[in-house]
Amino acid sequence: MGRPIVTIVGRPNVGKSTLFNRIAGKRISITEDTPGVTRDRIYAECEWLNKNFTLIDTGGIEPDTKDTIFAQMRIQAEIAIDMADVVLFMVDGKEGVTATDVEVAQMLRKANKEIILVVNKMDRFVDEDNIYEFYNLGLGDPVSVSSSEALGIGDLLDEVIAKFDDTMNTEDEDDSIKIAVIGKPNAGKSSIINRIIGEERVIVSNIPGTTRDAIDTKFENEGQQYTLIDTAGIRRKSKVSEAVEKYSVLRAFTAIERADICILVIDASKGVTDQDIRIAGYSHDNNKGMIVVINKWDLIDKDNKTFKEFTDSIRTNLAYAPYAPIITVSALTGQRMNKILNTVNEVYSFRNLRISTGVLNDILTEAVLMNQPATVKGKRLKIYYGTQVAVNPPKFLIFVNDKEIVHFSYERYLENKIRESFDYIGTPIVIEFRNRNEKNN
Secondary structure, X not given: OOXXXXXXXXXXXXXXXXXXXXXXXXXXXXXXXXXXXXXXOEEEEEEEOOXXXXXXXXXXXXXXXXXXXXXXXXXXHHHHHHHOOEEEEEEEOOOOOOHHHHHHXXXXXXXXXXXXXXXXXXXXXXXHHHHHHHHHHOOOOOEEOEOOOOEOHHHHHHHHHHOOOOOOOOOOOOOOEEEEEEEOOOOOXXXXXXXXXXXXXXXXXXXOOOOOOOEEEEEEEOOEEEEEEEOOOOOXXXXXXXXXXXXXXXXXXXXXHHOOEEXXXXXXXXXXXXXXXXHHHHHHHOOOEEEEEEEOHHHOOOOOOHHHHHHHHHHHXXXXXXXXXXXXXXXXXXXXXXXXXXXXXXXXXXXXXXXXXXXXXXXXXXXXXXXXXXXXXXXXXXXXXXXXXXXXXXXXXXXXXOHHHOOHHHHHHHHHHHHHHHOOOXXXXXXXXXXXXXXXX
């Protein structure tokens, strides 16, 4: 079996996201006093006493709500429960048992899962008497915690791992290709993810900003493991006013840093915007692989020049990332969606491509013969030899007589010569110059 999955559920605003962040050890899920802030499932890889597991936070469950967003949150929570090996059902120890708690408890009993009843907000010793009321839910002995004060978390985690089956894989292994889906709000990122994985794992609506958190979705295709990170839409700073959305912007950038490859989703009906350029620049600056996906291509009136004009605009505006392949798709109709994963695989293979030292030095020698470095302050750059020192991203170390006189244009020239031989589609390559007598750091 795979790694155990632990899902946190409960009605809105009982402290699920705070508990999630305590266990995960970092601020991943948005915590705010506004009910309904955590809308989608949030994933984190966690460890307790050498047992590794996947923790999922969910939006609050409102069993009988007619509100569209809350109804979708309930569906998301039900999916997360279905995936789970252990369910943490969180209730509010200060408020006591509510009608919603009773309905959620009935739903969980039907799910036939390992359930731990977690009574939160037990901040003081005098609150302990409140725990007895929760036996009425019929879910066994409650575990009292205060997620805000970090009380009882260790005891809770002991209970969690005690419920893991011996056949579960709790070793820390993750060889998946990590893909961050990035872009402005409402460009269709969630719809693209749903098409790729074939399941509605991310809430989709036409309300900008619906996806507020970064959501990890693991799946397999033709034997290859993937982790898709759906990020909150990134708005221009001048438009980021809510505290919740500020967290979302920071999380989107964090998702880029975690990824191997970024899929930049551009709305074809709006074209390339300044914000698209900034988002792509952040990916490039972090040396991530990049694929530009033009979504909603079915909405565009086209002639034989449309594609070229659109791609020329992208190449002009993303001049720093000429390596990024461009795909036109429609998440709505499924048009060319199959090309996305094929391109991801291609980009990932180039990110992990190694060039032998001999071949690399042949390329460098030919490049210097064709175009000698310029003289800087009376001194000419001499290139002695180069070697590849890393992959994902590819990194090359070139030893020279004086790294201070390497001009950026000559560095770009050498990069282009390497690409002429090996393409490196979809990925930046890193070139570091070092003086020949300089020691490794």
